[in-house]
Amino acid sequence: MFSSRRKAVTVAAAACLVLLAPFSASVSAEPTSAAQDPAIYTVPNTDSTSRTEINRTGAQVIGVRDGVATVEATPEQAQRLRAAGFVIGEGTGLGEALQRINRGQAAPGDFPPGYEGYHNYDETVAELDRIAGAHPDIAAKSSIGKSVEGRDIPVLKISDNVGQDEDEPEVLFNCNQHAREHLTTEMCLRIADRFTSGYASDPAVKEAVDGREIWVIPIVNPDGKSYDIESGDFQGWRKNRQDTTGTDLNRNWGYKWGCCGGSSDDPNAEDYRGTAAWSAPETAAMRDFIDSRVVGGAQQIKAAIDFHTYSELVLWPFGHTSDDVTEGMTQEEYDRFARVGGEMAQSNGYTPQQSSDLYVTDGDSLDWMWGQHKILAYTFEMYPASGGGLDGFYPPADVIEKETTRNDAAVDILLREAGA
Ligand code: 3K0
Ligand code: CA
Ligand code: CA
Numbered sequence: 001m002f003s004s005r006r007k008a009v010t011v012a013a014a015a016c017l018v019l020l021a022p023f024s025a026s027v028s029a030e031p032t033s034a035a036q037d038p039a040i041y042t043v044p045n046t047d048s049t050s051r052t053e054i055n056r057t058g059a060q061v062i063g064v065r066d067g068v069a070t071v072e073a074t075p076e077q078a079q080r081l082r083a084a085g086f087v088i089g090e091g092t093g094l095g096e097a098l099q100r101i102n103r104g105q106a107a108p109g110d111f112p113p114g115y116e117g118y119h120n121y122d123e124t125v126a127e128l129d130r131i132a133g134a135h136p137d138i139a140a141k142s143s144i145g146k147s148v149e150g151r152d153i154p155v156l157k158i159s160d161n162v163g164q165d166e167d168e169p170e171v172l173f174n175c176n177q178h179a180r181e182h183l184t185t186e187m188c189l190r191i192a193d194r195f196t197s198g199y200a201s202d203p204a205v206k207e208a209v210d211g212r213e214i215w216v217i218p219i220v221n222p223d224g225k226s227y228d229i230e231s232g233d234f235q236g237w238r239k240n241r242q243d244t245t246g247t248d249l250n251r252n253w254g255y256k257w258g259c260c261g262g263s264s265d266d267p268n269a270e271d272y273r274g275t276a277a278w279s280a281p282e283t284a285a286m287r288d289f290i291d292s293r294v295v296g297g298a299q300q301i302k303a304a305i306d307f308h309t310y311s312e313l314v315l316w317p318f319g320h321t322s323d324d325v326t327e328g329m330t331q332e333e334y335d336r337f338a339r340v341g342g343e344m345a346q347s348n349g350y351t352p353q354q355s356s357d358l359y360v361t362d363g364d365s366l367d368w369m370w371g372q373h374k375i376l377a378y379t380f381e382m383y384p385a386s387g388g389g390l391d392g393f394y395p396p397a398d399v400i401e402k403e404t405t406r407n408d409a410a411v412d413i414l415l416r417e418a419g420a
C-alpha cells in the first residue's frame with residue numbers, strides 16, 4: 001500500500017500542484033489516492049474545544065496526553081488544520097509510522113512477530129468455542145448478526161443456568177468497534193476467561209456469575225480487524241469495510257446521530273458517520289441485540305463498557321454536548337456516572353471524564369446506550385497513556401496480560417453497580 005512507487009507519485013503530484021495551482025484550481029479538486037495518504041501530527045496545548053475543532057477539519061485526534069494531541073490527517077486535512085491556525089509541523093507519513101511497527105512479516109491474516117499473543121478473528125471465535133465447550137453450564141456462544149463481509153459477530157453469555165433467561169441484572173462488555181484497537185479484543189477474552197475458568201475456585205467470580213448475566217462481544221468490527229492484519233502488515237485501519245472508505249461505527253449509532261459537529265459526512269474522514277444512523281450492519285446488529293434485551297418493557301442490561309484504545313481514560317455520556325446536565329441526563333444521574341467512573345478509574349489508574357471532555361462525538365455507543373436505554377455505559381480507552389502516533393494502537397503482545405488484568409477491579413465494580 002505504501003510502496004516507493006506510490007511515494008514517487010505523491011512527490012510528482014505535489015510538484016504538479018505547486019506548479020499548476022495558480023492556473024488551475026481544478027487540479028486540487030482531483031487528488032490522487034496517493035495524495036490522500038495520511039500522516040501523524042502532534043498538536044500541543046489542546047483542550048476539548050480545540051480537539052473538536054481539529055476533528056471538524058476531517059482530521060482525527062487519536063490520542064491525548066497532558067493536552068498534547070496526536071492527530072491523523074490527510075494532506076488536505078492538514079492544510080485545513082493549518083488554515084484554522086493549528087501549528088502542526090511536518091508530520092510523519094502513515095506508511096513510515098507503520099513501517100516502524102511492522103518489524104517482521106507475518107503469514108497473511110495473522111499477527112506479525114512480537115504480536116503472536118493477539119487473537120485474530122478465527123482465533124477469537126475458536127477461543128469462545130473452547131470456553132463454551134469447557135464450561136457448558138455457565139457459558140454459551142451465539143451470534144448477534146453479520147458484518148458487511150458476512151462474518152458473524154459472536155457473543156458469549158456467562159451466567160449460572162446459562163440456557164435460561166433468568167431475572168438477573170445483565171451486563172454488556174463489547175470490544176473492537178475500531179479495527180486497529182486490537183488490545184480490546186484481548187480485554188473481552190480476558191473477561192470471558194476469568195468468569196469461566198475462575199468459577200469453581202474463586203468465590204467472587206462465582207458470586208458474579210450466579211448473580212448476573214454477562215454478555216461479552218469481543219469483536220464488533222470483524223471485517224475491519226481482519227483487514228488491518230490481512231496483508232501481514234498493519235494498515236492502521238479504524239472503520240468498518242463498507243463501500244471503499246468504511247464507516248466509523250462509533251459515529252453510526254442512532255441517538256442524536258450527526259447532531260452536533262461530532263462526526264463527519266465526508267466518507268474519507270476517519271469519523272465518517274455513514275449515510276444514515278445504523279447504516280452499518282455491525283451497529284444495526286448491536287442495536288438489535290441490545291433492543292432484544294428489553295423484557296416486559298424493562299431493559300435488562302443495566303451497565304456496559306465499550307473498550308477502545310488508547311489514552312487510559314474512563315469516559316461517560318454524553319459525548320454530543322459539553323453540558324453535564326441536559327435532556328436525558330439529570331444532575332443525579334450525572335453524579336452517579338462520575339462517582340462510579342471515578343471509582344473505576346481509581347482502580348486502574350486511568351483518568352475519569354465525560355466523553356465530550358476528550359472531544360465532542362455524536363452517534364457514539366455511549367450516547368445511545370444511555371440516551372435510549374438508560375444503561376450505565378462507559379467507554380474505556382485502554383493502554384497506552386500516550387502513543388506518539390499509530391504505535392499506540394500496536395503495543396507488543398507482552399503487555400496483554402498486564403494491561404487486561406489491570407481492568408479486573410473496574411469490571412468487578414461495574415458488575416456490582418449493575419445490581420444497585
Ligand atoms: O465516547 C467517546 O468519546 C469515544 C472516544 C473514541 C472515539 O470513538 O472517538 N476514541 S477512539 O476512537 O480513539 N478509540
Ligand atoms: Ca443465571
Ligand atoms: Ca435476564
Ligand code: ZN
Nearest residue numbers: 178181308309
Ligand atoms: Zn476506538
